[in-house]
Amino acid sequence: MHDFIYNALPGKVVFGCGKLASVKEEVAAMNSGKALVLCTPEQRELAEQVSDLLGELSAGVYDKAVMHVPIETAHAGGDEASRVKAGCTVAVGGGSTIGLAKAIALHQGLPILAIPTTYAGSEMTPVWGITKDGIKTTGRDQNVLPETVIYDPELVTSLPGFITGPSGLNAIAHCVEALYAENANPIISMLAEEGIRAIARSLETAVNEPENLDARSDTLYGAWLAGASLGAVGMSLHHKLCHTLGGSFNLPHAEVHSIVIAYATAYNTPNAQDAIQRVARAMGCDKPEDAPKALHQLVKAVCNKTSLKELGMTEEDLDKAADIAASNPYYNPRPVTREGMRALLGDAFDGREPSVA
Known part of the structure; x- marks a missing residue:
């Protein structure tokens, strides 16, 4: 067997049908205050549902996530998180939305709860990516790794x-x-x-x-x-x-x-x-x-x-x-x-x- 080093990544996984309902409990357990719910324009309805489940722990919905996380989008998302005084983010969607949450975490340190609706896998990695002037730069930073991930198979049944x-x-x-x-x-x-x-x-x-x-x-x-x-x-x-x-x-x-x-x-x-x-x-x-x-x-x-x-x-x-x-x-x-x-x-x-x- 070859020599190797293995570093286990921290994080909590909640997996199962209907587990979306636990989002408020999981945000409360993060002890980070109110959450800004992030999504793409196409997933606004689901993000609103998550916001409703959060109740008083919701800081609102921001639906401007786009593919490849342009730096302008990252800055705008961070500005919105500051405006609503969010203490964390809830990323509802695939790689575009989780990528935006990571960009905000990278620059503002806001912890992330991810609710994947695709199979992108970004929610389990400390890898971030931001596109500037047509060039996508990636890096690794433990601060962008979501603290909690809710996997609910019911959320991907509508995925065409x-x-x-x-x-x-x-x-x-x-x-x-x-x-x-x-x-x-x-x-x-x-x-x-x-x-x-x-x-x-x-x-x-x-x-x-x-x-x-x-x-x-x-x-x-x-x-x-x-x-x-x-x-x-x-x-x-x-x-x-x-x-x-x-x-x-x-x-x-x-x-x-x-x-x-x-x-x-x-x-x-x-x-x-x-x-x-x-x-x-x-x-x-x-x-x-x-x-x-x-x-x-x-x-x-x-x-x-x-x-x-x-x-x-x-x-x-x-x-x-x-x-x-x-x-x-x-x-x-x-x-x-x-x-x-x-x-x-x-x-x-x-x-x-x-x-x-």
Whole structure:
């Protein structure tokens, strides 16, 4: 067994159908005063419901969260928290809303209670991201890790299939990267493999039968494991590529992750055989070399868009994206080259079946 260091991340998880009703009790337990409820404009109704459940502990609803957390949005959210004298935030939604809560926590120290309504996994990580001048910057800070997370499978039954599929693949991507992370360890590897298995076996049912609470519970459970895995270890090629594509070309977060993961896995397979063997096992494959194709097949089964071209990227963007991805050295099992990134992005642009070189 390899040497390793494992740091358990603090935090309370409340999991189960109907657990949204416990939000007031959980905010009170945080002992941070009134909470500003954050959401996107589309989730205003649910945020209002949460605000009503909070009663006198609500400082109001702020519905300006947007994708990739532009710095202007982060500043405006912080200003609103100060205006209403909030002592904490309740983030109701996916990665955009939880990202806004993290940006506020980063600059103002307000603790977070997260109520995920997607499978993004951000609620379990100390990773923040803010976009400025078209470049998304990420970092890690324990102060942005939510203190409490309420997982209620009933809240994701209304998640449409075209969001459920990419969001679930996004969570699988977190698990895959955790398996070959520079600081991977046996505990996180067990969580990550189980996370892939739970989502892979239930995601197609969740897409086709959105009211199926067993499938929704399974996928949400997998997303929790995915977020916890990603939060405990570092990120590599897949996430760096997706942050480039999202921050620099404004492509949708989950959809980018769902498309890129098969190609990033194929790229890394020759240099991360043990990790990719775990992916293959969780996906029901016999060999590591089969894992990228299995991921690609799942994408085709649950996602409406399966290529970067369909997301609105242009062929002219590919060279710039390859330049950005290869410009800053970072850990990855296989060395990141400009040529390799251009080939990977070309395959993802056309949605071709991934191949292991």
